[in-house]
Amino acid sequence: MAYNLLKGKKGIIFGALDSNSIAWKVAERAYEEGAIFTLTNAPVAMRMGEIQKLAEKTNAHIIPADATVLDDLEKLFIQSMEILGGPIDFVLHSIGMSVNVRKGRPYTDLNYEWLTKGWDVSAVSFHKVLQTAWKLDAIAEWGSVVALTYIAAQRTFPDYNDMAENKAYLESIARSFGYHYGVRKKVRINTISQSPTRTTAGSGVKGFDAFIDYAEKMSPLGNATAEDCADYCITLFSDLTRRVTMQNLYHDGGFSSMGVSQLIMEQFGK
Template sequence: MANNLLQGKRGIIFGAMDEDSLAWKIALKVIEEGGDLVLTNAPVIKRFGSLEKLAESVGKKIIYADATSVEELDHLITESQEILGGKLDFVLHAIGMSVNVRKKKEYTDLNYDWMQKTFDVSAISFHKLMQCLYKADAMNEWGSIVALTYIAAQRTFPDYSEMAESKSLLESFARSFGYHFAAKKVRVNTISQSPTITTAGSGIKGFDEFFNYADKMSPLGNASSEACADYTVSLFSDLTRMVTMQNLYHDGGFSNMGMNPAILGM
């Protein structure tokens, strides 16, 4: 049931690709709660996703931008404010990509050029985005910036490869830039989400086993994409004005478990 938590608020959602994307679920929840938004993703998504149809279905604009390009981010931020009619209240960074993972390179035999690309797309883009927002003074007071992450930043999941280090860097950027954004009364947080069935996530080696293991280990089970959308909206809302520089686990309790008898079939 909608509560108009985001009535009158506007922002940018990065990373929606198709109807299974976490970013798309979050966009739908933002709209349901009264928010207005612009969608963005890399131009290459035109070939692989269905973002055009999704945007048309809710009557929202898409501005394609390479999140690793400061120039394109600057243009995105300026044009989004023009479309939405003012400064931004929320921004979602839901971007992650590893060529090494896609090409099934083992962690002990990584291509370092691809690794640098992973870091740029999945983590450094977050700093670039925040720096562009900061310099443009594009966020309203009590605005909220959120990025999606995963517990592999703290614990070892071998098949997650160098995406683990990328998420660690992402979370560090949230803390460090969160300090500077606090002077503008803007919050910066990361959400550490359960393994979630998405087009991107399903491409990870052994994902089904990975998903099922987490579901059994978590006392509440894996958090769904719809639940993640609810949680993200709460961080965009005025109800969480004093929450910043946090990595917030949204994982059904997985992060605090040592052993669950369910894993042993007990």
């Protein structure tokens, strides 16, 4: 059901790769709620995905951009404002990558060149996006920026590897830039700490299927799906959350508040 929560709003959505992507679901929901937006991803990621189908479905323009390259980001914001007819009301940062995870390198034996690449893609890119928008004055007053994160930024999940540090840094950027953008333009910046979700990127983590099952049994409401996360993003893009900023918002069915659940106790008591 649609409520026209984003009627008249303009956005940029980073990271839609295929129909399993949270960014893909957000784009679908934003379109249903009346928004217009551009879609972007790194050229190499776009060749792997099906973003053209999403663009056709949502009447969106695609602008290739590497979020780690400042020139690409500047062109992205300038072209988006030209296409959409004004400053941007919302931005979704749904980008994350660890070369160490992809190549099976353990946390105790990291390749630091790979670490730096993953850190740049997963976290520093968020600062680059915000700084570029800041310098271009590209985000409208009371705009909203959301980045996706995970509870491994606060708690230890061994197989999440160096992505834990990436997400911790991402969350810090939201708080730090959230202050400056709030004072300047009333723009709010938040992160959503999502349940483990079956996306192309998430499935690359070792033992992912087992962990999804564990999180499901730990969470009173069960794991939040990609569709659920899209709904939450829409509320943060809307005017209903105008005073929410600099927050790391857990969207995990209650997992983050749990110590142990009855289902887990019963499983280990067998």
